[in-house]
Amino acid sequence: MTTLAPWQQRVLDGALASLAEDRLGHALLFAGAAHMGKLAVAERLASRLLCSTPGPDGLACGACRGCQLMAAGTHPDFKFVSFIPNDKGDKLRSEIIVDQMRELGHWFSLTPQMGGAQVALISPAHAMNLNASNALLKTLEEPSRARYLLLVTDHPGRLPATIRSRCQRLAFRPPARAEGEAWLRSQGHAGASLTAALDAARGHPGVAAAWLAEGGMPLRAEVQAELNALAAGRQTPVALAQRWLADGQGELRLRFAAELALEGLARHLGAGSPAGLTLPPEIQKLAAWFDGINRAREQLSLPALRHDLALAGLLLEWRSMFKDTAMQGARR
Ligand SMILES: [Zn+2]
Numbered sequence: 001m002t003t004l005a006p007w008q009q010r011v012l013d014g015a016l017a018s019l020a021e022d023r024l025g026h027a028l029l030f031a032g033a034a035h036m037g038k039l040a041v042a043e044r045l046a047s048r049l050l051c052s053t054p055g056p057d058g059l060a061c062g063a064c065r066g067c068q069l070m071a072a073g074t075h076p077d078f079k080f081v082s083f084i085p086n087d088k089g090d091k092l093r094s095e096i097i098v099d100q101m102r103e104l105g106h107w108f109s110l111t112p113q114m115g116g117a118q119v120a121l122i123s124p125a126h127a128m129n130l131n132a133s134n135a136l137l138k139t140l141e142e143p144s145r146a147r148y149l150l151l152v153t154d155h156p157g158r159l160p161a162t163i164r165s166r167c168q169r170l171a172f173r174p175p176a177r178a179e180g181e182a183w184l185r186s187q188g189h190a191g192a193s194l195t196a197a198l199d200a201a202r203g204h205p206g207v208a209a210a211w212l213a214e215g216g217m218p219l220r221a222e223v224q225a226e227l228n229a230l231a232a233g234r235q236t237p238v239a240l241a242q243r244w245l246a247d248g249q250g251e252l253r254l255r256f257a258a259e260l261a262l263e264g265l266a267r268h269l270g271a272g273s274p275a276g277l278t279l280p281p282e283i284q285k286l287a288a289w290f291d292g293i294n295r296a297r298e299q300l301s302l303p304a305l306r307h308d309l310a311l312a313g314l315l316l317e318w319r320s321m322f323k324d325t326a327m328q329g330a331r332r
Contacts, residue, residue, distance in 0.1 A: 004044070005183050005205070007175045008037040015045050015170060016058040025168030027140055027149045029125070031156040032172025035206030039123055041170075042150045046119045049148055050075055066114055076113040079104065079120040083127065094301065096128040101135035108139060108147055117146040125151035126158040133160050140166045180205035184212075193217065200259070219249060223256040228278045230315060231322040237315035241308045245300075250307070254297040261290045280321035289317060 004012060011030075018024040028045075030038040044059070047070045051060035060067050069075035081100055083092040104120055112118045122128070128136065140149065140163065151167060153159060174180070177198075183205050184194050189212050197217055201207035211217050226244075229235040244253045264277040265286050280286060292314050300307055 002040075004040065005037055005175075006179055007172060008041050011170050011172055012041050012044055015041075016048065018168075019048070020058060026143055026147060027167040028151065029156060029159075029164065029167035029169045030150065030152040030172070031169055032154070033174065033204055033207070034154045035204060035210055036172040036174070037206060038152050038154075038172055039121075041172075042121055042123070042152050046070070046078060046121055046148070046150060049117045049119050050078055050114070052114075052116060066116065069114075077116065077118045079107055079118075081120060081122045082124070094127070094303075096122065096125075096132050098129070098131035098135050101128070101132045101139070105135065105139045108144070112146065117148060119148045119150065121150040121152065123152035124155075125153040126155040128159075130160075133163055137162055137166075174204050177203060180208070184208060200256075202259075216252065219252060220256045220260075223253050224260055224277050227257065227260065227318060230319050231278050231280070233319070235319075237312045237319060238308075240315050241312035244311060245308055250311075251297060251300050254293050254300070254311075258290050258293040258297065261286050261293070265290075278322075280318075282321065285321050289314065289321070292317070 015024060015028070028042075030042050032038055047060040047067060048054060048058070050066045050070055052064045052066050053061045055061050060070070062071075066075060070078060081096065081104060083094070083096065084100065085091065086093050104122075108118060108120070110118075122136075136149075137160075151159070151163075156164060156169070175183070180198055180203060181194065184198065187209055189197070189209065193212065194208070197208035197212050198205065200217065200220060201211065211220070226235060226240060230237065230240060244250050260277045264279045265283065267276060268279055268283055296307070296310050296314060299305060299310070
């Protein structure tokens with residue numbers, strides 16, 4: 001089993017201590033930013049709850065029948081609920097639907113096959129649509145001694161308050177800088193690239209690690225260069241918008257664009273280093289543009305919208321923030 005990061009271990013230790021003192025809730029909300037390792041902790045806790053002979057460390061033994069079935073992914077009293085294929089069967093749905101929650105309610109009504117606990121893990125829990133949430137609420141309102149419901153989410157605020165209030169929250173918080181750096185070094189990262197990635201990820205080591213592993217940092221540099229080229233009139237908004245959305249990295253590019261704008265603003269206010277994104281002369285317009293990019297980013301998950309047109313509009317806005325200065329420069 002891989003070693004948990006310190007911030008994951010703290011949450012697991014807290015849950016195991018609660019379990020030992022019989023204070024662990026039967027509905028648990030694993031909440032925190034993406035890439036904090038919430039799912040890994042939830043799975044480890046699920047294994048512990050289904051282990052018949054837990055070790056002195058409070059963890060699953062890894063050897064009993066329950067642990068073997070969990071390792072094989074075939075434990076009959078463990079259920080993982082996530083996105084299922086759509087009716088056509090050609091791709092996964094973008095929501096968790098009510099049928100899945102009804103099935104879960106039925107599954108919970110069965111006698112556990114191994115005679116121990118029943119554990120269901122829903123991830124990402126914020127993807128439940130309204131009907132699914134309402135159906136789950138019924139299950140939550142009928143508590144049962146050996147039944148555990150583990151909800152994993154990057155966006156706890158998107159869950160109905162009625163569900164949140166019935167869950168015990170296990171909060172994942174980004175670690176102190178030194179701990180994040182030490183963990184990244186333990187993952188084989190080092191030097192200036194480590195520092196730059198952790199800065200760009202605003203202190204979230206899991207995000208930094210993902211970007212370092214999957215080419216996020218070159219993509220960020222590319223977004224910056226393209227916005228600078230757009231400002232200088234060497235790019236057209238329409239072509240750039242289409243390119244940004246063409247390869248499935250659109251969401252990440254918009255995140256980088258928004259963060260570069262925010263970073264530029266902070267740099268401007270703090271009179272820091274002049275390197276980075278070229279800022280428009282009317283700096284107050286940057287905040288509105290930042291909001292626009294974030295809205296566009298949220299809407300990327302909605303189908304049937306012309307995302308390229310919306311983005312081209314925002315990129316045109318970006319370019320026009322620089323046009324006035326170019327014209328003023330020409331007049332002088
Ligand atoms: Zn075991």
